[in-house]
Structure formats: C-alpha cells, structure tokens
Amino acid sequence: MEKVKVKVAVRMRPLLSKEVQLNRPVCVQALPNTAQVVLGQERTFTFDYVFGPKTKADEVYTSCVKPLVSSLLNGHNVTVFTYGKTGSGKTFTIGGGHGDSTPEGDRGIIPHVVQDIFQGIAEKYHSDFKVKASYIEIYKEKLRDLLNLETQSKNIHIREDDKGNTVLVGARENTVDTADELLGVLEAGNTARHIAATQVNETSSRSHTIFTVALTQRDSEANLTLFSKLNVVDLAGSERVAQTGNKGQLLKESAQINSGLLALGNVLRALSQPHRRGQYVPYRSSKITRLLRDSLGGNSQTLMITCISPSSSSLHETLRSLQFASCARTIHNQLVVNWDKGMERVGEPELEESALQEPVWNQGGDSQVSQDKCEQSQAKGRALEEKIARQQQKLLQFRNFMEHAAHLLMELRDSLDPTLSPTQSLHVQKLQETNTEMPNQKSIYQPSSCKGAGEDSHHITILQLRLELRKCQEALAMNEQILSQKEAQLQQLQGQVDRLEQEKRVQRRALLEDRDSMLMHPKP
Numbered sequence: 455m456e457k458v459k460v461k462v463a464v465r466m467r468p469l470l471s472k473e474v475q476l477n478r479p480v481c482v483q484a485l486p487n488t489a490q491v492v493l494g495q496e497r498t499f500t501f502d503y504v505f506g507p508k509t510k511a512d513e514v515y516t517s518c519v520k521p522l523v524s525s526l527l528n529g530h531n532v533t534v535f536t537y538g539k540t541g542s543g544k545t546f547t548i549g550g551g552h553g554d555s556t557p558e559g560d561r562g563i564i565p566h567v568v569q570d571i572f573q574g575i576a577e578k579y580h581s582d583f584k585v586k587a588s589y590i591e592i593y594k595e596k597l598r599d600l601l602n603l604e605t606q607s608k609n610i611h612i613r614e615d616d617k618g619n620t621v622l623v624g625a626r627e628n629t630v631d632t633a634d635e636l637l638g639v640l641e642a643g644n645t646a647r648h649i650a651a652t653q654v655n656e657t658s659s660r661s662h663t664i665f666t667v668a669l670t671q672r673d674s675e676a677n678l679t680l681f682s683k684l685n686v687v688d689l690a691g692s693e694r695v696a697q698t699g700n701k702g703q704l705l706k707e708s709a710q711i712n713s714g715l716l717a718l719g720n721v722l723r724a725l726s727q728p729h730r731r732g733q734y735v736p737y738r739s740s741k742i743t744r745l746l747r748d749s750l751g752g753n754s755q756t757l758m759i760t761c762i763s764p765s766s767s768s769l770h771e772t773l774r775s776l777q778f779a780s781c782a783r784t785i786h787n788q789l790v791v792n793w794d795k796g797m798e799r800v801g802e803p804e805l806e807e808s809a810l811q812e813p814v815w816n817q818g819g820d821s822q823v824s825q826d827k828c829e830q831s832q833a834k835g836r837a838l839e840e841k842i843a844r845q846q847q848k849l850l851q852f853r854n855f856m857e858h859a860a861h862l863l864m865e866l867r868d869s870l871d872p873t874l875s876p877t878q879s880l881h882v883q884k885l886q887e888t889n890t891e892m893p894n895q896k897s898i899y900q901p902s903s904c905k906g907a908g909e910d911s912h913h914i915t916i917l918q919l920r921l922e923l924r925k926c927q928e929a930l931a932m933n934e935q936i937l938s939q940k941e942a943q944l945q946q947l948q949g950q951v952d953r954l955e956q957e958k959r960v961q962r963r964a965l966l967e968d969r970d971s972m973l974m975h976p977k978p
C-alpha cells in the first residue's frame with residue numbers, strides 16, 4: 455500500500471467580457487514560475503500547480519493530468535475533480551459540454567484523457583483491455599443515469615467492494631472500443647445534463663456529474679487481471695444567493711448544491727485534521743461524499759482542480775475556494791493496485807453485481823443476529839442522515855437569509871436617512887419573500903415587524919433590523935447545536951456499521967479465497 459497525497463491545482467480564468475465592461479479590478483494573481491497565488495495584497499497560497507489566465511487546457515492537461523493516465527493504465531484508481539464558485543470555469547476546464555465554441559488548444563481535459571487512454575492501450579499489446587464508461591449526475595440529491603434516463607434513481611446504489619472501492623450498481627455501463635466511441639458516450643450524457651442560465655453564468659451546471667471510465671486489463675502471459683477506474687467529477691459551483699439573485703426552482707437547486715458542497719467541506723476538514731485522523735468522517739451525509747469516498751482518504755490518486763475568477767467581485771468566494779483547496783492538499787490516500795489472478799475478479803460482471811447487492815449473511819450463512827443488527831444500525835443511520843440533511847438544509851436557508859439581512863444592514867448603516875429608499879424597500883420585501891419560502895414555520899424565525907412591505911417597511915429602523923438579525927443568529931446557533939448532537943449519534947452508529955461491514959468483507963474475502971482454491975485445485 456502506497457501513501458499518496460491529494461494533489462491540488464488552481465486554475466484562474468481570464469476576466470470575462472462583461473467583467474471587463476463593468477471595470478472590475480483583478481484581486482488575485484499567479485506568481486510566475488512558482489506554484490503560488492496571491493490574493494489581495496498579502497495572502498499567499500501554495501499549491502502543487504498554479505495556472506494563470508493565459509494558460510490553455512493543453513498545458514493544464516500535460517502538467518497535472520497526463521501522469522495520472524499512466525497510473526490508471528498501471529492499475530490505479532484515479533479521480534480528477536473540479537471545485538469552485540459558479541462561473542469560475544470548472545466545466546470549461548473539464549471539457550464537459552460547451553463544445554463547439556471552445557477555442558483551439560482549450561478543449562478541456564477529457565478529450566486529452568480519452569485520447570491518451572486509447573494510445574496507452576495500443577502500446578500495451580500484450581494485454582487485453584475492456585473499457586466501460588458510465589455517466590451519472592447528482593441532481594437535487596438524487597442519482598440520475600445520464601446514459602439511460604429511464605433508470606429510476608432508487609435503482610442506482612452506491613456500494614463498496616471488498617477492496618474498499620466505491621462501486622455504482624444499477625447505472626448503465628457502455629462498453630467502448632475506440633476513443634471516438636468514448637467521447638460519443640460523454641456527449642450523449644452531456645445533452646441530458648441539468649444546465650440553466652443564471653445571472654452569474656449563462657450555462658450553469660445545476661448538478662454534480664461523475665464520468666467514469668473503468669478498465670479491465672488481462673495479461674495472459676502473467677495470468678493477471680488489473681482493474682482500475684478513472685472518475686472525472688464536475689462539481690456544481692457554490693452560489694451566494696445574494697449575488698446570483700436566484701429565485702424559485704434555481705434557488706432550490708442552489709440550496710441543494712450548497713448543501714452537497716457543505717458536506718464535502720466537512721469530509722475534507724475531518725480528513726485534514728491530524729487529531730481526527732482514523733476517526734469518523736461524515737461520508738454518508740450526502741451522495742457526492744459517498745461517491746467520492748474512495749477518492750478522498752481511500753484507494754485513489756486524486757487531483758483537485760480549483761477554478762477561480764480573478765474579479766474582485768468574487769473575492770470572498772475565491773478566498774473560500776483557496777482555503778478549501780489548501781485543506782484538500784493535506785489529505786493522504788492509500789493507493790493499492792487492484793489485481794487478481796486469472797480471468798475476472800468474481801466471474802461474470804452480473805455475479806459481481808449480485809454479490810454486491812446480496813446481503814453477506816446469504817453468502818456466508820452467518821447468523822441471523824448479525825443480519826438484524828446490521829439492518830437496524832443501517833436503518834437508524836439512514837434516518838439520522840436524513841435528519842442531518844434536513845438540518846443542513848435549514849442552516850443554509852438561515853445563512854442565505856442572513857446574507858440578505860446583513861447586506862441590507864450595511865446599506866442602512868451607510869445611509870443618513872433612517873427612512874427607507876425605494877430600493878431598500880424592495881430589498882426588505884425580497885427578504886420577507888425569502889423568509890416565507892422557508893419550510894417549517896415554527897422553527898424558522900419570522901421577522902415580527904416586516905409585515906406589509908409596501909407601506910410599513912418605511913418605518914423599520916436600523917435598530918429593529920439588528921434585533922431581528924440577532925434573533926436569527928440565535929436560532930442558527932441552536933440549529934447548529936442540534937446538528938452536532940445528531941452528528942455525534944451518527945458517528946456512534948457509523949462505528950457499528952463499519953464494524954459489521956468489516957466482518958462482511960472478511961467473510962467475502964474468505965469465500966473468494968475458497969472459490970479460487972476450488973478453481974485451482976478442482977476435486978477429482
């Protein structure tokens with residue numbers, strides 16, 4: 455087992471024409487010939503790679519992704535994921551969709567990856583390869599098969615195999631023989647992806663997507679089979695409601711996107727704190743963290759590409775993204791080559807699937823007690839996860855609400871006239887609408903004096919708004935406390951589930967060994 459660090463690249467896009475038109479100054483710069491970026495006047499961050507606004511995708515690919523393709527062909531799992539605020543250039547960098555208008559030399563990394571995989575396969579003439587691709591998205595916390603839209607979300611499951619690899623069961627896998635076929639799969643999936651125009655980005659991804667290429671290579675001379683997979687993950691961008699101006703459906707999508715990213719942040723923090731290493735990591739709190747389980751802290755070589763905008767209007771998000779990236783850079787993964795003797799690991803792929811779906815007690819004939827305990831713990835765990843997800847959702851709504859409130863307070867503070875201008879009245883009205891859209895009226899704070907925004911809001915003073923803000927903060931603190939209690943309970947249950955899963959793995963390994971020895975030494 456080899457210990458490897460998660461690598462982090464930062465790519466800064468150029469100012470977009472509308473930012474230039476608005477005369478937005480630049481707030482961040484890449485230091486030449488170093489892997490450093492400087493934010494504002496004095497904050498310096500160091501990463502594994504830093505690419506300035508003039509760097510083309512070809513160079514990004516060659517510097518930090520190409521070596522990972524060699525690793526993939528040698529039997530290692532590889533994950534590349536992009537992170538950043540909405541409109542920072544994640545999809546552009548991945549090459550996941552805006553196709554024809556992309557400038558030459560900037561086709562994104564996927565086309566390069568695909569080309570190099572098939573070139574590598576052609577060079578390894580002593581091995582037989584099987585290449586399969588799947589493409590899914592997580593939209594509003596539901597898994598969606600982009601290669602088969604008829605598949606129901608409830609029929610796609612995230613599992614872990616006996617070597618700790620995350621496996622998707624139920625999603626379509628297309629077998630491909632050429633680079634063009636593989637790109638065809640990607641393009642077919644892209645057309646089904648959730649994209650919408652927002653105030654920040656005309657082609658904003660409203661979901662997280664995972665494009666997976668699974669390789670099976672059989673070396674008949676050595677009688678060995680290697681299994682490896684490449685995940686290319688395009689995360690949806692973090693969004694500040696105050697800045698995007700999203701409403702209705704877009705607002706709901708923003709909340710789901712932010713809650714998935716919040717869960718990812720919690721996983722990164724848990725993995726990056728040395729005193730918490732070996733302890734509970736909340737992978738189960740969202741679909742994206744469950745899917746990235748083996749990529750973060752598990753069996754994978756992982757590269758995170760953090761995309762940032764240089765515009766000063768994005769300063770806060772850029773700071774947050776750089777902090778997030780610094781945190782990811784401290785994570786260690788445990789790399790192993792996935793290999794097996796002979797033909798296939800379990801036999802037919804269908805058998806692999808059924809083994810993953812089948813409860814362990816059916817395979818090993820183990821006791822009913824173990825089954826009941828495992829089922830109970832898992833049911834409790836799921837219920838708690840759902841509660842935590844709901845709490846996180848509420849927290850986000852509070853945060854968004856507070857952002858609006860803080861914005862308004864600042865405007866009022868700067869104004870000498872205590873009555874509200876028409877724009878400020880409009881803000882108050884928006885604030886009210888946001889608040890009434892929140893579910894569960896009992897637990898969510900309602901501003902007492904903001905009724906009838908049209909007439910009465912003129913009489914709201916700064917003092918009243920401060921009071922409202924304080925109440926809101928108290929409610930937020932209470933919810934955060936409940937959330938941490940729930941997390942502690944979940945942690946205990948997670949421990950139980952992990953122990954039972956460990957037992958399950960041991961039993962499964964023993965079964966596989968028995969099967970291998972029966973195959974190698976058949977009884978006369």
Ligand SMILES: Nc1ncnc2c1ncn2[C@@H]1O[C@H](COP(=O)(O)OP(=O)(O)OP(=O)(O)O)[C@@H](O)[C@H]1O
Nearest residue numbers: 467468540541542543544545546655658659690691
């Ligand atoms: N390096 C770059 N060079 C030139 N234009 C870029 C670059 N990166 C991004 N852009 C442009 O910026 C805009 C936003 O990019 P993109 O859609 O990739 O952002 P995103 O981070 O994926 O956003 P979201 O999270 O909303 O999906 C697009 O118009 C894209 O063409």
